[in-house]
Amino acid sequence: MRGSRTAYDIAKTAMLLALALVLSILEAWLLPRGILPIPGFKLGLANIAILVTLYSVGRKEALMVALLRSLLLLAFGGNIVGCIFSLMGGLAAWGTMCLLSDMKKVSIFGVSIGGAASHGVGQIVAALLVTRTLYVVVYLPYLVLAGSFAGALIAYLTIPVVKALDHIGNEMIQ
Amino acid sequence: MRRKDGQSNTSASAGARGGKTRPDRDLPARRFRFLPGDAVVIGAVAVVCVILLLVTWIYGKSVENRGRVVRITQDGNVILERNMADFSEPTEYRITSDSGEMVILLSSDKVYVKDSSCPDKICMHVGELKKSGDGAVCLPNRVVVQIVSSGTEEDQEVDVVAK
């Protein structure tokens, strides 16, 4: 039965996608766009949703949440540069989170921190492409560092959400 | 949901059936407490950070000297345009025109007009040209010496200078 999804799973994914969008907008509001001279720099709060999706639904759904979040943000905000940043950051985060979650010795905290760190890397790669200068690499260490702290926090917040979703799921099915 | 044979096919009741409470999907295992592997992850991230910081510091140092370009024009034509870093040894550059001669000293950290045949010698009084945007003009010789940036980011503290 690998790979198949229940309707509940799909509904869950939809909800988590919506959550990811809301979180993105929230972090945009929290961090006004001028803090770092890089346009489109983001904290990565939406990783909460991606992480929850990963643990509650599945890997592919998590990827979909990451991709569609960026595209829908584009639809809402019209900011192509910001979209590319979200996309790259989200993809990088998803990739490492998938890898790390398979490792036996790594808990959700490690997964999240690794994911947030690579979110930063993804954004810098995007910045390199957009500005076509090497200078933006200067910001990389700081993004990675900040991201790591965010990652720990995100993991801490994700755990109850996943457990709650399980609980709701069980209740619903009954 | 009930199957034809009366068995429930949902996850919860699967537990009652003694089977797995979660179907065998591509979900990662639930590991919610800190594990030794986390330390490895954090360590890896820290190491990467340090390496990156080193790299950017080194890169910054090299750009500092390579970023400035000295451009000398005569009669509007560029007769010299080189990276200041090329002049690790201070070099004298002579220019002759129909009104006289000029000697410009080029080094990796500054450029200045060492001597000029012009009467007012404004080009010499301007002093040393160091930052991008600094310039000296010699009208009688129709020569302009300026420092231009080669395109790397330089924050200009001032937008213009009154002299």
Add this chain to the structure above:
Amino acid sequence: MNWKKNWMMTMTSVTWTRKRHSHNELLVKPVLSISHRRGRAFAVSCILAFTMLCGLVSGCRPKTEKETRTILALDTYVTITAEGRDAIKAVADASSYIMEMEEKFSRKKKESEISKLNASSESAPVELSPETYAVLETAILYSEKTQGLFDPTIAPVMDLWGFGTDPHVPEGKEIEKTLEQVDYRKVHLISGNRAYVDEGTQVDLGGAAKGAIAAELMKRVRGYSVTKVILDLGGNVCAWSKSGTLNIGIVSPSEPSDLCCIYTLSKDREMSVITSGAYERYFEEAGVRYGHIMDPETGRPVKTDILSATVIGQDGTVGDILSTVLFAYGSERARDFAIAEGIDCILCVDNGTLWVSSSLKGKVDAQKGWTIEYFG
């Protein structure tokens, strides 16, 4: 299948769904799922459409241009910088306009207005353009105000000292003789923008021209759709920024490659910043430095304890004149004059101190090695 359900499922679950014949769980079998070719095509085209639409929308912003041009004009290096929708047009126009203005003010060109004025006489006065006449009028006005410390007829003395060709210290007798020609009262203004000079009098508006030209140029450039304009006429600055502040550095007279202070110009205010000093145009003979700013009374370079005087104001012509005046006055008299006339200025005084008008408080940032004393 319900089309609404299909739509929702496609949007949220673009996963690979294997069609199952068994009924173990409630499977998703939408016709528009990705395992179906049509479903895939539909999903992909949706995404593409979104992206293109958003790209279109975001591309419809008006573009801002930025243009800088430097030309050799007015005996110096002129840089014109503008930002805004019509920046390129504005700068191109300004560049050609400057050439026109050069024609008017240059004493060297035979056809210029000033040359014609210098060749005029009571019986044959010359008619000047309104701009030139206005500058001449202002020059005479300030000559009167400063009892001749500023004098537009000082040109013969400058020529005697050889500034621009062969700088040297002339004989005392030569200076005496040339001084006879110098007197602003020998310039006569008559109605209808006409003027004439007494015989032998040579007018040179160099001490006011740059400021005047900068102001004219600024007016012209601002006529275009621009948001920021910076004019640098050989160190004579006129600047304006619609929505941001501008930092205007003032050169240190003792070390011309450094700044002594930075003046911050607030947004949407047009200001001219003009500095006078003897640190750029001078020559040295027998170890003594001779600057180019002359004292009309003695026929020699002014003796002053001010290293440089900077005037900040909205009138460029007046600013140009006043900076020379303040420099010539010396620190004490300059300060009194500035207070009396309400001039905003920065005086670089010998010992590394900046005397700054109190009206400029908060707008001037001293650089390393300089301290500010407010007055007035």
